Amino acid sequence: MMTTHIMPTYNRQPISFVKGSGSWLYTQDGTAYLDALTGIAVCGLGHCHPAITNAINEQANQLLHTSNLYQIDWQEQAADKLCQVTNMDSVFFANSGAEANECALKLARKFANDKGFSRPKVIVMENSFHGRTLLTVSATANPKAREGFYTLDDDFIRVPFGDIDAIKTVLANHDDICAIFLEPIQGEGGLNTAKNGFEYLNEVHALCDKHDILFMLDEVQTGNGRTGKYFAFLHSDVKPDVLTTAKGLGNGFPVGACLVSGRAQNLFGFGAHGSTFGGTHLASRVICAVFDELEQSNVMDNAVKQGDKIQQQIYTLFKNKSITTRGKGMMIGIVLPTDVDCSKLVDVARDEYKMLINVTGGHVIRLLPPLNLSDEDTDELINRLTKLINTVLINTVV
Ligand SMILES: Cc1ncc(COP(=O)(O)O)c(C=O)c1O
Known part of the structure; x- marks a missing residue:
């Protein structure tokens, strides 16, 4: 062997x-x-894909990385593109889906902290998958992924995907919920769509509005054109407060992004979050090339x-x-x-x-x-x- x-x-x-x-x-x-x-x-x-390969080659010959201590023009352009197609306000760049989701979950905690919660909880779904960092694996449903890691179970309440009444019941019985976090279509969990399709997103969003909590979508898998729109939420009438993506965003180059709008805007100030590699010149240029291709073809x-x-x-x-x-x-x-x-x-x-x-x-x-x-x-x-x-x-x- x-x-x-x-x-x-x-x-x-x-x-x-x-x-x-x-x-x-x-x-x-x-x-x-x-x-x-x-x-x-x-x-x-x-x-x-030739457009992505060319972008990588050209940028590799010019400049790979300078760190987030300095302005990065390609990062600005990538953020502009993402915000333009989603109508979101700003972006934090990471290197993977789990990292983008870790950022989203930290935002939820900061949102709760600013409202004076002592120990907030996030509503997540049965059959969800959000990644392998300690916080994202705690949000993930699969028991095999969680086993042995002393996951942060007190921080999450799990409900059946697609069941709006289950969310209503949790919200009626808890005053410590700060966000609802879900995939528009569950990928790892079995390609699950809600029975009423994307109308479910409208319903969840309305509950988040009513209770003043964050509506957060994990589009790590459903994003970047996969379902026929730039992001799956664009099949509905809603705009999330927090939107994460990765996977197809770099077409094979490791990138991730967490976008915010509305209630989630301005939760992070200087030093609140960071990543050495997030949004390098090379990574950001690849994102621009992917979005150019989605837009122009x-x-x-x-x-x-x-x-x-x-x-x-x-x-x-x-x-x-x-x-x-x-x-x-x-x-x-x-x-x-x-x-x-x-x-x-x-x-x-x-x-x-x-x-x-x-x-x-x-x-x-x-x-x-x-x-x-x-x-x-x-x-x-x-x-x-x-x-x-x-x-x-x-x-x-x-
Ligand atoms: C919906 C969803 N979220 C998060 C992740 C984690 O992404 P990564 O493996 O890039 O950390 C995945 C990966 O399969 C995913 O499908």
């Missing part, structure tokens, strides 16, 4: 890739794999067109086998019946059909293809998926 000096925190698959281009990844021997996961919702513009419309096509075709082919689909744009769940054995699904997809997928919630095939998936690659994905689903159905003795 190969020895490794890497901590065993990941159950890695027995494959490595040496090259990527658009929707495809290649192994050393040249075998091509259709990437329907894009590094877990990261490379939304596909692998090695038709990728978000394409995400809706191809995402709808994948959902419709799979649903039509398999509805008589009790298979359903859910999600929005290029964030797609294919829900298999619970009696289907999904334990080998990822391996069969990879080894037999040369396609990279993920399974979440035990029986939901999770697809996060590039937003700019071509007509041809969409058909290819549907074709390989159809074969995969037929294979697992045949192998399942019902």
Whole structure:
């Protein structure tokens, strides 16, 4: 067995890739794999997109980093772009989703502190995922991620996702709530959308307004065009007080951002928060390049067109086998019946059909293809998926 000096925190698959281009990844021997996961919702513009590669190359030749002690023109431009498309007021740049969320949760505590709370609580959702730092993993629902870490359970109250009455009950019985923090569509938790769709966000927002608490959205996964709009909340009528994002924001370059508006504006002063690497010249330039591409091309419309096509075709082919689909744009769940054995699904997809997928919630095939998936690659994905689903159905003795 190969020895490794890497901590065993990941159950890695027995494959490595040496090259990527658009929707495809290649192994050393040249075998091509259709990437329907894009590094877990990261490379939304596909692998090695020329505009991003050029931005990185040019900036790497000019200036990488000077620290946040000095003005950073690209950071100003990246913040302008993010605030322009979201109508938010200002941005803190971080390096990952967890860091962006840590910033959001610190903002909630500061908001509570300024109001004179002694020990505030944040309402979070069942099946949520917010990251792996101590505070964000405490906000995360998955017991496996939390086990053994003495998570800060007193700081959070968990309610079922999509259940507005559950939130009302908590608010009626607690006077120490300072914020509600949720994903518009739950990614890691099983591609869950609320029953009443984005109307749920309007309802949660109204409760936050009524109780003067922060409405905070985690768009680490749903942001940056993934659902067919710059951010998923733009499908609703609301604007969050706090909005976090990462993943597709850098198309593979590690970046994160926490945006504020309204009640959350001006909570942090000098020295309240910081990051050595957040918003470097290079990172910020990449964000600008990603947003230029989202703005100037038709990728978000394409995400809706191809995402709808994948959902419709799979649903039509398999509805008589009790298979359903859910999600929005290029964030797609294919829900298999619970009696289907999904334990080998990822391996069969990879080894037999040369396609990279993920399974979440035990029986939901999770697809996060590039937003700019071509007509041809969409058909290819549907074709390989159809074969995969037929294979697992045949192998399942019902
Ligand atoms: C909704 C959501 N929030 C936060 C995170 C954590 O992001 P990161 O792994 O960049 O820290 C993830 C990662 O999957 C996520 O999906």
